[in-house]
Amino acid sequence: MYHFIVNKVSGNGKGLSIWKDVEKILAVTQLNYQVFFTNYPSHATEISKKINNGVIIVIGGDGTIHEVINGLIKSNIPMGIIAAGSGNDFARALNIPMNAAEAFESILAGNERTVDVGRIGDKSCATVIGIGFDGQVAQTVNASKTKKWMKFFRPGKMSYIISVFKVLFDYKPANISIKIDDKTEEMMDVWLVAVANFPYYAGGMAICPNAKGNDGYFELCVVHGMSKLQFIRTFPGVFKGKHVSHPSIKMLTGKQIEISSSSTMIVHGDGEIIGETPIKINMEENALRVV
Numbered sequence: 355m356y357h358f359i360v361n362k363v364s365g366n367g368k369g370l371s372i373w374k375d376v377e378k379i380l381a382v383t384q385l386n387y388q389v390f391f392t393n394y395p396s397h398a399t400e401i402s403k404k405i406n407n408g409v410i411i412v413i414g415g416d417g418t419i420h421e422v423i424n425g426l427i428k429s430n431i432p433m434g435i436i437a438a439g440s441g442n443d444f445a446r447a448l449n450i451p452m453n454a455a456e457a458f459e460s461i462l463a464g465n466e467r468t469v470d471v472g473r474i475g476d477k478s479c480a481t482v483i484g485i486g487f488d489g490q491v492a493q494t495v496n497a498s499k500t501k502k503w504m505k506f507f508r509p510g511k512m513s514y515i516i517s518v519f520k521v522l523f524d525y526k527p528a529n530i531s532i533k534i535d536d537k538t539e540e541m542m543d544v545w546l547v548a549v550a551n552f553p554y555y556a557g558g559m560a561i562c563p564n565a566k567g568n569d570g571y572f573e574l575c576v577v578h579g580m581s582k583l584q585f586i587r588t589f590p591g592v593f594k595g596k597h598v599s600h601p602s603i604k605m606l607t608g609k610q611i612e613i614s615s616s617s618t619m620i621v622h623g624d625g626e627i628i629g630e631t632p633i634k635i636n637m638e639e640n641a642l643r644v645v
């Protein structure tokens with residue numbers, strides 16, 4: 355049995371149009387399926403918690419995938435993805451075709467892989483957990499109306515870039531204490547810490563280009579001691595992962611991360627706000643089956 359979870363509003367309505375295309379394919383196959391539409395934030399978690407057999411197929415973006423993962427993580431049910439969001443960073447990292455028919459075909463072919471997830475308290479995150487500047491940007495993006503009027507543009511990336519500049523205006527870096535496995539380090543003037551299971555966030559920014567998602571390790575990117583001007587200059591390089599050699603950027607790896615900070619830093623996971631510092635992040639190896 356295939357259980358579709360469709361977020362009609364993902365990707366500014368792409369979710370609905372992709373579902374209509376998939377429905378046409380389903381009409382000519384003999385597949386046993388049912389469909390659920392999400393009606394409000396976190397509905398996808400409620401729906402996926404109730405499914406206890408078959409395969410869940412998400413038609414949505416990273417936010418919907420995040421919600422589904424948090425519903426199915428204990429059930430061992432495999433998840434397929436037909437990308438319909440603005441960013442689609444999880445699908446990108448797993449080389450899932452962006453074309454809906456091809457993605458569906460690949461799900462039906464059943465090539466399964468197991469991936470790691472990051473865990474903060476009772477929340478599981480598939481892609482990147484961002485602390486500080488990133489968290490504030492995610493909060494601004496989610497609150498922003500720009501995604502709506504940008505829909506004829508490149509919605510995910512544009513609304514992200516606009517929010518980056520809004521937050522940049524009065525963002526104040528913090529001093530942090532970061533414990534990675536057994537080693538603790540104090541770092542001054544920290545803009546952000548990205549703890550990545552997979553490389554991308556914000557619609558294709560390769561913040562941690564070497565994150566593998568199946569090796570049991572996070573790759574971390576810490577941006578510290580940078581002026582605003584340096585930050586602006588370095589920012590475009592992130593789309594291609596070129597920022598990693600900057601002297602104010604430290605790339606690290608680890609499995610268990612603890613961060614406390616001199617002032618509150620907002621935390622997002624997969625682009626959804628999940629809390630603030632202090633936080634503990636654990637690696638959960640092979641926690642998720644993806645078809």
Ligand SMILES: Nc1ncnc2c1ncn2[C@@H]1O[C@H](COP(=O)(O)OP(=O)(O)OP(=O)(O)O)[C@@H](O)[C@H]1O
Pocket residue numbers: 361362363364365366392393394395396397414415416417418419421438439440441442443510625626
């Ligand atoms: N019916 C609904 N009305 C409003 N919001 C919804 C509804 N169903 C789900 N949501 C919310 O929509 C949000 C955005 O979904 P999603 O992240 O999948 O799309 P996106 O933002 O376009 O894509 P991406 O995260 O890949 O950029 C999610 O946080 C989810 O909670």
